[in-house]
Amino acid sequence: MTLTPQWLDELRSRITLSTLIGRTVKITRAGREYKACCPFHNEKTPSFTINDEKGFYHCFGCGAHGDAIRWMTDQRGLSFMDAVKELAAEAGMEVPAPDPRAAKKAEEQASLRDVMQAAAEWFAQQLGSSNGAPAREYLAKRGISEATRKAFGFGLAPDSRSALKEALKTFPTAMLVEAGMLIAVDDKEPYDRFRGRLMIPIRDARGRVIAFGGRILGDGEPKYLNSPDTPLFDKGRTLYNLDKASPASRRTNRIVVVEGYMDVIALAEAGITDAVAPLGTALTENQLAMLWRMVPVPILCFDGDSAGQKAAMRAAMRALPLLRPGFSLAFATLPAGQDPDDLVRAKGAEGFAAILEDAQPLVERLWAHEVAAGPLATPEERAALKTRLLAHADVIEDADVRHHYREAFREKLDALFARAPAGRGPRVPWAPQPGRGGRRFAPDPRLQPPGEETRALGQTGIAGPLAAALLGGLLRYPQAIRRNEEALCRLAIPDSGDAELLGLMLDIANAREGLDCEGLLAILEPMKVYNRAMTLLRADGMHFSFNRRLEGEEVDKAREIALRDLDEYIGVLVTQPEIRARLAEATADYMRTMDDEGHARQQKLRAMDEDLTRRLAALSDSRSQ
The missing domain is CATH 1.10.860 (DNAb Helicase; Chain A)
Structure with missing residues (x-):
């Protein structure tokens, strides 16, 4: 049967985890979560928490962690399929019927994972060999320790068109092509995709190697090369370092998004382990959903240069339609000309944390971007600013969030344009003026300037x-x-x-x-x-x-x-x-x-x-x- 990730996510979303666990464990509300004495180990002080929004439980004492399915298998002792069937019956969902084609596809994917794991191990061996000395020297210059190198599985692809193909010859050539490790062009003999590059494994949420990123050693283009999309790897649905950052985010209640995997690794070297990166694309709707499953307000930290700020705005535009109560983005901007590696080298983890502390809410980032987009000297330019801001609000699908964005923009516009330029008081409407014929009218008392007491x-x-x-x-x-x-x-x-x-x-x-x-x-x-x-x-x-x-x-x-x-x-x-x-x-x-x-x-x-x-x-x- 085909239990797709989408089907399983739908099943989890229909189960209220606190209700499920509360049937056998005494739980009490603690803010937005629930707490209890852990059912997996003996304790007197509650350290077991249940988060319905994120759909997981976690014990800070013994480390037990999981979702509704994991609860049924670990606490009830059911098999995976029995747990799924029982939860599906409760949720009113039908378990998909057996599908021979899906079973075959799952078997093929398992074989491709074997290819990727074998490739990762071979790349790591090459880095540790005498041929890997220049690459190890490069890593040392970047400040990447041996411990970090091993934790992230760094490797080396030799500058050869056939070295990997020869090393993995136990796998069919067609499988190596399908896994993205070889390139096949027309009727020519397939050859190694990665050559003369420092290799960085890309893993899925369960820590399994599904793709690679390769950085060129020496001169050449492109500087960074990622695996193509394969049956295992969809770059729009993958976040680099998710397997390590997800558990780290549960400790910090934070997730940081940076531009590339070398930024992630530099931060990990400095002790900041809750960072992820997209893989050569702007953030997608799927990636945003993955981030929001970890924390309500991920922090996007992009370079302060023009390209970094454009990437930040692209992410803002992508997120706007998806906003819902409590879920948004924040934006931290690095100093111009610096990336996370530069910053942590100069100021350490504390310096980077200070940048994150100053992160702007999404509404503030949109306001700052549009105000800086052009002059605001004429009524037409001010009207254009208002039109752009309200257009941003109008794409938000959630009615409540859309309303509050419109109100926030109106308040900011009122504040920006309420006061007259320095040296000129507010214009009191008189009609007509002395010396221009007619008589002078007294101003409407409702329009008198506010008194000093009210202003203060x-x-x-x-x-x-x-x-x-x-x-x-x-x-x-x-x-x-x-x-x-x-x-x-x-x-x-x-x-x-x-x-x-x-x-x-x-x-x-x-x-x-x-x-x-x-x-x-x-x-x-x-x-x-x-x-x-x-x-x-x-x-x-x-x-x-x-x-x-x-x-x-x-x-x-x-x-x-x-x-x-x-x-x-x-x-x-x-x-x-x-x-x-x-x-x-x-x-x-x-x-x-x-x-x-x-x-x-x-x-x-x-x-x-x-x-x-x-x-x-x-x-x-x-x-x-």
């Missing part, structure tokens, strides 16, 4: 009493800190002492699970912020449910209300300064353009600001009386 909201931060209420609430309910961490990090608190207290509480909550008020105060007691914390807890006059001591019979219900109010309060504090900053910019923009779209945007933002103000008043007045 996003910079100076939230008012002192509001910050005090927030900190008092977080001290009483530390469990709200972790789940609102991202929002709290965006808050600007003007008072340096209160800002320090919030920062310490964030650090403590990240380090301690299940933190309560007493535990938090015990940690803060030796610190200088402790007195301020106690003052906030005892303060009167803060009319929010989360600032009050809980008494009476319905303490649990009151605590639930207080926590819900605190979550909403944090949301308002974070959102309102941002809305007011956008309102100030939209007002200035409308004053300049007087178009209907600008007026609608201004009115929408004003309504949002008023709604947030009402929500804040409701939290203070109605719920806490």
